[in-house]
Amino acid sequence: MNGRAVRALIRKDVLVELRGREVVPSMAVFVGAAFVLFRFGLGGTELAGGTRAATGMLWVAIVFTALVGLSRAFAHEREGRTWDGLLAAPVDRALFWFARTCSTFLFLVAVQVLALPAFWLFFLQEQAGPSYPVLVAAVLLADVGIACLGSLLAGLASSVRAREVLLPALYLPFSIPLVLTAVRVTTDTIPPQTSGLETLERLGFLALYDTVFALLGWALFEYVVED
Amino acid sequence: MRSPEAILCESLARRFGERDALAGVDLSVAEGETVLITGPNGAGKTTLLRILATVLRPSSGRVAVAGRDLPAGAPDVRRSVGYAGHDALAYPDLTARENLELYAALYDVPDGRVDEELDRVGLDGRRGDRTAELSRGMLQRLALARIGLHRPSIVLLDEPTAGLDADGRDVLRGFLAEPGRTILAATHEPEWFAGLENRLVAMDAGRVTA
Amino acid sequence: MAHTARLDRATAATLVAALLMPAAVALIFFYVPSDVDQGYSQRIFYLHVQIALTTYTIFGGGAVNAARYLWTGREELDLQSYVPMHLGVIFGSLTLITGSIWAHISWGTWWDWGSRELNTFLIIFLFYCAYFMLRFSVEPGERRARYSAVYALLGVGLIPLSVLAVRIAQDALHPIVFRSNGVNMDGSMFLTFLVALAAMLSLAVSMYLVEMRGKRVDERMAQLRRLARGAA
Numbered sequence: 001m002n003g004r005a006v007r008a009l010i011r012k013d014v015l016v017e018l019r020g021r022e023v024v025p026s027m028a029v030f031v032g033a034a035f036v037l038f039r040f041g042l043g044g045t046e047l048a049g050g051t052r053a054a055t056g057m058l059w060v061a062i063v064f065t066a067l068v069g070l071s072r073a074f075a076h077e078r079e080g081r082t083w084d085g086l087l088a089a090p091v092d093r094a095l096f097w098f099a100r101t102c103s104t105f106l107f108l109v110a111v112q113v114l115a116l117p118a119f120w121l122f123f124l125q126e127q128a129g130p131s132y133p134v135l136v137a138a139v140l141l142a143d144v145g146i147a148c149l150g151s152l153l154a155g156l157a158s159s160v161r162a163r164e165v166l167l168p169a170l171y172l173p174f175s176i177p178l179v180l181t182a183v184r185v186t187t188d189t190i191p192p193q194t195s196g197l198e199t200l201e202r203l204g205f206l207a208l209y210d211t212v213f214a215l216l217g218w219a220l221f222e223y224v225v226e227d
Numbered sequence: 228m229r230s231p232e233a234i235l236c237e238s239l240a241r242r243f244g245e246r247d248a249l250a251g252v253d254l255s256v257a258e259g260e261t262v263l264i265t266g267p268n269g270a271g272k273t274t275l276l277r278i279l280a281t282v283l284r285p286s287s288g289r290v291a292v293a294g295r296d297l298p299a300g301a302p303d304v305r306r307s308v309g310y311a312g313h314d315a316l317a318y319p320d321l322t323a324r325e326n327l328e329l330y331a332a333l334y335d336v337p338d339g340r341v342d343e344e345l346d347r348v349g350l351d352g353r354r355g356d357r358t359a360e361l362s363r364g365m366l367q368r369l370a371l372a373r374i375g376l377h378r379p380s381i382v383l384l385d386e387p388t389a390g391l392d393a394d395g396r397d398v399l400r401g402f403l404a405e406p407g408r409t410i411l412a413a414t415h416e417p418e419w420f421a422g423l424e425n426r427l428v429a430m431d432a433g434r435v436t437a
Numbered sequence: 438m439a440h441t442a443r444l445d446r447a448t449a450a451t452l453v454a455a456l457l458m459p460a461a462v463a464l465i466f467f468y469v470p471s472d473v474d475q476g477y478s479q480r481i482f483y484l485h486v487q488i489a490l491t492t493y494t495i496f497g498g499g500a501v502n503a504a505r506y507l508w509t510g511r512e513e514l515d516l517q518s519y520v521p522m523h524l525g526v527i528f529g530s531l532t533l534i535t536g537s538i539w540a541h542i543s544w545g546t547w548w549d550w551g552s553r554e555l556n557t558f559l560i561i562f563l564f565y566c567a568y569f570m571l572r573f574s575v576e577p578g579e580r581r582a583r584y585s586a587v588y589a590l591l592g593v594g595l596i597p598l599s600v601l602a603v604r605i606a607q608d609a610l611h612p613i614v615f616r617s618n619g620v621n622m623d624g625s626m627f628l629t630f631l632v633a634l635a636a637m638l639s640l641a642v643s644m645y646l647v648e649m650r651g652k653r654v655d656e657r658m659a660q661l662r663r664l665a666r667g668a669a
Contacts, residue, residue: 008332012318012325019320019357076318085316085373087282089333090305149591156584162574170571170588173564174595177602184606202605205598212594220587223507227243227283227580244578245663286579 005091009099010106016076017107027069027111034061035115035122047123052187054123055130059182062112062139063175066146067168069107073100073154087226097151097221101214104147112139131189134199138182141206149174149213156224174213181205232291233258233381233409234279239288240433241274248274250433251288258380261403261410263417266430272413273313275430276383279411280310293381306334309374310383315366316373319359323350323369326358327376334377344372349394364392371395371402384412388419447650450643454636461636464629481542483629485535487637489558492528495521495641496561496592503589506582515582516656518589519572520648524641526565532558553603560599564592 017023038057042048049056077083086096116139120129153170157163185202234256241249249271256262264272277283279292281301290297293307317326327341345351348368353361358369367390374382387399403410403423414420417427429437465483499521506514536555540546550556571588575581 002335004332004335008329012321012329015325016318016320076320080316080318081312081314082316082318084277084280084282084310084312084314085330086333088280088305088308088310089330090302090335091333092302152587152591156571156587159580160571160574160584166570166574169567173560173567174591176560176563177595177598180602180606205601205605208601209598212598213591216591216594220507220590223583223587227277242578244576244580 013103093222309379363390
């Protein structure tokens with residue numbers, strides 16, 4: 001694995017984002033709007049469904065926000081036609097996927113650093129919420145899974161004309177097991193809580209999910225990246 | 228299987244959906260030769276160069292670069308090939324220097340060469356400028372700097388003279404004159420290359436016609 | 438030249454299916470005894486489970502051919518992967534419909550969000566639909582074949598993860614068909630189960646072969662058209 005190439009590719013993604021400011025701000029705006037709407041939708045003073053409903057909605061927001069970000073993945077390569085330059089280089093195609101996964105993960109975390117405190121502010125302040133360590137662990141694990149599969153699918157969809165519609169459609173079935181487990185593991189830590197063993201089992205599932213799609217992303221990216 | 232030519236194509240074909248971009252190209256380029264490919268738009272010149280650059284796979288036929296058959300031998304060949312395509316292949320939000328640093332990392336060449344190449348093409352003054360701010364001629368020179376980084380023995384150029392400014396013309400001449408390099412250039416201006424020993428190959432409708 | 442009538446595979450398979458299906462229907466509706474708890478209408482179980490099993494089998498075949506396509510690049514494997522996926526949507530829809538009918542019979546609801554199997558199947562059905570969307574969004578050719586194969590292989594990862602996730606997330610209300618220590622059915626039920634399964638599989642195989650035959654004819658026509666254009 002060419003560490004220098006990976007670092008350079010991640011650095012490129014981060015620099016392009018810092019200068020262009022396209023992905024992270026749009027994700028932040030989206031998740032903020034989602035929280036506001038959820039808050040009013042669930043009830044102004046008394047939260048319908050309590051913190052359980054809110055936590056469930058958090059995960060929906062995370063997935064859709066990620067899709068907003070992923071729709072811009074590889075956009076520069078496609079618009080600027082820089083793929084040819086990258087593909088001509090003596091670099092394993094899987095490394096392009098790996099670097100994109102890392103930068104997507106970074107962008108997701110950057111948005112969530114703002115979104116999670118906002119979530120607390122909007123929904124949890126007075127009431128008992130989920131266990132924060134578990135929530136953070138679940139969010140990070142989910143981020144890895146979303147980044148791995150999302151980068152592969154974004155690479156696939158980027159060369160298709162209907163990409164704006166196609167990427168969310170392709171991703172949706174895969175988001176279901178992720179959200180199912182993530183919601184379960186986080187809402188179950190809201191008092192009255194379930195056993196720590198079950199929490200571990202569910203976090204373990206998220207790690208398994210990550211592993212499966214990391215392997216598939218690594219193996220399959222070369223088949224989606226060439227013309 | 229090894230072949231002595233730098234580039235060898237036998238009945239090379241490439242299809243996109245229903246369209247045959249290349250319909251059976253036979254071409255042989257010896258080491259150190261300079262070959263110019265002429266032909267109308269849509270003749271398949273860019274597709275041919277992209278296949279030789281290992282950016283595109285052939286649909287059928289045989290193609291070998293630097294003695295290695297593609298696409299199987301592509302990873303070994305990439306280090307010896309430099310490809311300057313139609314587009315600048317640069318990230319507009321990155322500076323000239325940052326763009327080259329990316330490629331220096333991808334080709335695993337020392338970072339010092341980035342400044343060397345920027346000097347050589349006369350862009351040392353603009354190294355800190357975003358490539359979105361550079362003119363077409365400067366971007367062409369940047370492309371030559373990019374492919375100079377890893378000192379390839381085979382160079383593939385797609386319309387290298389288009390948009391070239393006065394400084395760029397000198398840089399390109401110097402680039403082409405370097406001994407030992409195999410050069411394959413698609414161009415609409417073969418006259419420009421007079422003075423450099425070269426061979427002309429004409430293409431049309433996905434085939435070599437002359 | 439003497440013309441001998443020969444049975445090609447598609448016709449042969451269709452004949453087999455044409456024999457097995459009525460046999461299965463007869464067994465299901467007239468032979469097997471009614472279920473003690475659920476009565477006559479429980480018989481839909483014999484259709485629903487076989488259709489579901491057939492769907493999984495079809496999908497498995499499609500996925501295997503997808504992997505083979507990526508590995509070898511042979512064009513016919515794309516079709517051999519796509520057609521099973523396509524049939525999977527049809528059989529998948531039937532699974533959901535029969536499952537819904539069965540849910541209504543058993544529990545009085547048209548859809549049971551608490552059912553493990555139904556929810557897993559929903560996820561997989563959505564996957565099939567997305568596969569179709571992908572297929573329609575890309576022009577025919579090598580690229581579409583590649584993308585379809587990649588997505589089909591992603592589905593291979595999705596299925597076990599979905600089963601696990603649904604199991605983790607909720608309790609099962611779906612009757613277990615096979616207990617760990619044996620089959621939860623008596624002799625006549627088991628026979629009916631197997632015949633119906635064979636009937637469904639042969640139906641799937643015959644549909645696959647017929648569709649493949651049709652697609653090969655289409656491809657031959659397209660080839661001829663191309664040659665004619667080239668010669669003109």
